[in-house]
Amino acid sequence: MNECQPSPDQPLLPGLYIVATPIGNLGDITLRAVETLRRCDGVACEDTRVTGKLMRHLGLSKPLWRYDDHTEDRDRARLVASMQDRAVALVSDAGTPLVSDPGYRLINACLEAGVMVTTLPGPCAAIAALTLAGLPSDRFLFAGFLPAKDKARRDLLDELAASRSTIILYDTAPRLVRSLAAIAEAMPGREVAVARELTKLHEECRRGSPEALIAHYEARPPKGEIVLLIGPGGADVGAAQDVDALLDEAMLEMKPSQAAAAVARATGQDRKLLYARALARKP
Numbered sequence: 001m002n003e004c005q006p007s008p009d010q011p012l013l014p015g016l017y018i019v020a021t022p023i024g025n026l027g028d029i030t031l032r033a034v035e036t037l038r039r040c041d042g043v044a045c046e047d048t049r050v051t052g053k054l055m056r057h058l059g060l061s062k063p064l065w066r067y068d069d070h071t072e073d074r075d076r077a078r079l080v081a082s083m084q085d086r087a088v089a090l091v092s093d094a095g096t097p098l099v100s101d102p103g104y105r106l107i108n109a110c111l112e113a114g115v116m117v118t119t120l121p122g123p124c125a126a127i128a129a130l131t132l133a134g135l136p137s138d139r140f141l142f143a144g145f146l147p148a149k150d151k152a153r154r155d156l157l158d159e160l161a162a163s164r165s166t167i168i169l170y171d172t173a174p175r176l177v178r179s180l181a182a183i184a185e186a187m188p189g190r191e192v193a194v195a196r197e198l199t200k201l202h203e204e205c206r207r208g209s210p211e212a213l214i215a216h217y218e219a220r221p222p223k224g225e226i227v228l229l230i231g232p233g234g235a236d237v238g239a240a241q242d243v244d245a246l247l248d249e250a251m252l253e254m255k256p257s258q259a260a261a262a263v264a265r266a267t268g269q270d271r272k273l274l275y276a277r278a279l280a281r282k283p
Helices: 032-037 046-058 075-080 104-113 125-133 152-159 173-186 210-219 240-252 258-267 269-281
Strands: 017-019 040-043 064-066 085-092 117-120 140-145 167-174 193-195 206-210 225-231
Touching: 017 032, 032 046, 032 085, 032 117, 032 206, 040 046, 046 064, 075 104, 104 117, 104 140, 117 193, 125 167, 125 193, 125 206, 125 225, 140 152, 152 173, 173 193, 173 210, 173 269, 193 210, 206 210, 240 258, 240 269, 258 269
Parallel strands: 017 085, 017 117, 040 064, 040 085, 140 167
Antiparallel strands: 167 225, 193 206, 193 225
């Protein structure tokens, strides 16, 4: 038996246990996660109210210690020191800790201190959305949350535009339409999927062009947390910088609409998307 998985009648070994928890449907928690939460000495959690609700659902009662990436260094050090003779579970509000959730600093502090660290895999919104979207899944890039500010969002999307992998991003419902518009501008021609309310009653995964998705969600404002997936680009999409250069050159002598039409003929890309890109680049 693996040393991190003692038999049920033995106490857990001291150390840190990274425990994935449900992202919506409480039935998704694993048997191993329940057993670890039952036998650990305490739980380090992002929000004690959220984790307390899960523990009550499971019929468990353990000390809950607030921990996030803003925890002071001295408090983190005390928590790590306690793991020399205590088994501590680390959970986030939902899903797998460290995947756009707290834990990175704590894991590194444990490793530096020689504390045993093990992980209990389970729910993860990014992977759940990838399985639903029907986009290529043999190679993907997870880029975390899209920035809230327009310039930072555009800078990140420009950075990702050259990727030939499916891109996975987290976003919020109030920003979804603006994010889709930014994707249409930065990555013209890409197919996009919007996954929301994953594992819940109103789970949805809608796929199409950014423009079609904008029209849908403007008419039906979404709720809940969002996972955005952007399909991989082909050779012409990957060369977005070349397209921009062609547009800039054409607009020296043409109106944006004429420049977009000329570049569309030269590259085979969508004229409407190129026109939107030309307007965005016009001085």
